[in-house]
Amino acid sequence: MKTYFQTENGKFIIEDFFKLYDTYLSKHYKNKFQLILTSPPFPLNAKKQYGNYQGDEYKNWFIQLAPLFSNLLKEDGSIVIELGNAWEPGRPVQSTLHLECLLNFVHHEEAGLRLIQEFIVYNPSRLPSPAQWVTVNRIRTIDSYTHIWWIAKSDFPKADNRKVLRPYSKSMKSLLAKKKYNAGKRPSEHNIGKKSFLKNNGGSIAHNFFELEPLDEKREVRLPHNVLSFSNTNSNDFFLKTCRERGITPHPARMHKGIVEFFIEFLTDEDDLILDPFAGSNTTGYCAEKMNRRWISCEINEKYAEQAKIRFEDPLLNNRILQEL
Structure with missing residues (x-):
């Protein structure tokens, strides 16, 4: 295990999650995490730089996470997973792979999990996908949203929708x-x-549909305050600006900071412990630090770990990196 850097509230570890679980997390953090919040590699057809699996290989990989997450989670804790759509290789047919993954994950006999609620994140700025059938053959529409699945060990995980009200x-x-x-x-x-x-x-109770850009320009978008504060501000994002200045290509599948903050605020309290097992450039750890939660992030790619350090140069953070290797 290589602790790449530490802050006042958390640590970023470079390691394969399964190895980290066997050698460290299962021994020291059983039933300790209030929230496991992550965007794992999506089941895409074309293999990407950030290492996604494909087909049955992906399904088997994803399902085996269920008992591990359950073992690390507190009894009233939550799992929040962002999972995108998939398409059949070479065909204009949507795959059911992501749904099979979800169902098998939730019903894993060793995990004791249940699906609490589904959320939809609509982003009209996403590039046309799947490109072959949308922009070339022009026989399908753009996939403009992703699913976020809220899963737990209990029917009544800790949550308070009064903390994430809409205007x-x-x-x-x-x-x-x-x-x-x-x-x-x-x-x-x-x-x-x-x-x-x-x-x-x-304020009014939040919906399970996040409209990051307005569907109707004449209608006011009413996202929860913490999501709205990040909506339409990517060009001014400290992380992206710094990456551009340093000639760094940022991680291609970053979670939206506002969405991360929504679930942290909704499902945890200050000083609770949060895990992101596939951290990428560490949006989860950044938001957890900013919101005074304790956190552990795991990432196997050292290039993305370098990007994660950039987030802690952000002047919005009071806490900085205390120790790094």
Whole structure:
């Protein structure tokens, strides 16, 4: 095991996750992590630089993670996994591989897991994919979203949606100001009380659909505050700007920082412990440090570990790298 660098709250380790589990995590961190948050290599057809598996090889690799994650997770902890779509090699047919992976992961007999909720991240800025069938043959539409799956060991993992509220709509703000609305029975047979919507809760409950850019320019996008703060700001992102200045090609499959912060805020408290077993450039560790959570990140590629250090030069962070190898 090679601890590449440490901060006040966490450590970044260069190692294959399965080896790290066998030699270190299973011995020292059983039932310790409140959240395992990661974007593993996607089951893509063309092998990418960041090392994704393919087909049945990917499925077998992915499924064997289930009992390991379960063993490391606290009883009320959560697993959050971003998983993209896949397509059949050479065919304009969407693969069911990602769904097979999910179902087998959740139902692994040694893991005792259950699927809590599905989230959709819509990003219209994604490049046209699959390119052959979208831009050449022009017989399919663009895959513009990814799935995020929330999984847990318990039916009632620790969570609080009051910590990730969306801003109220203009109409709701107006209603709260006027302190009256059209109460009574609706066609749906719901009976709306005279005071049902007069309490100001600081915002509305978040949806499981993240609209990173507006579907309708005339309509206000109402993402949770921590997601909205990162929406449409990639050009000003410290990490990307620094990579450009230093001639570094950034990791091609980075998780959106706002989404990472949403789940950290939603599912953990300060000082809770978070694991990212496939950290890449370490978005999870960066956000955890910024939000005063403890963290461990694992990445096998030393090139991406170098990029991870850049994140801790960010002036938004109070904590810096304390020790590095």
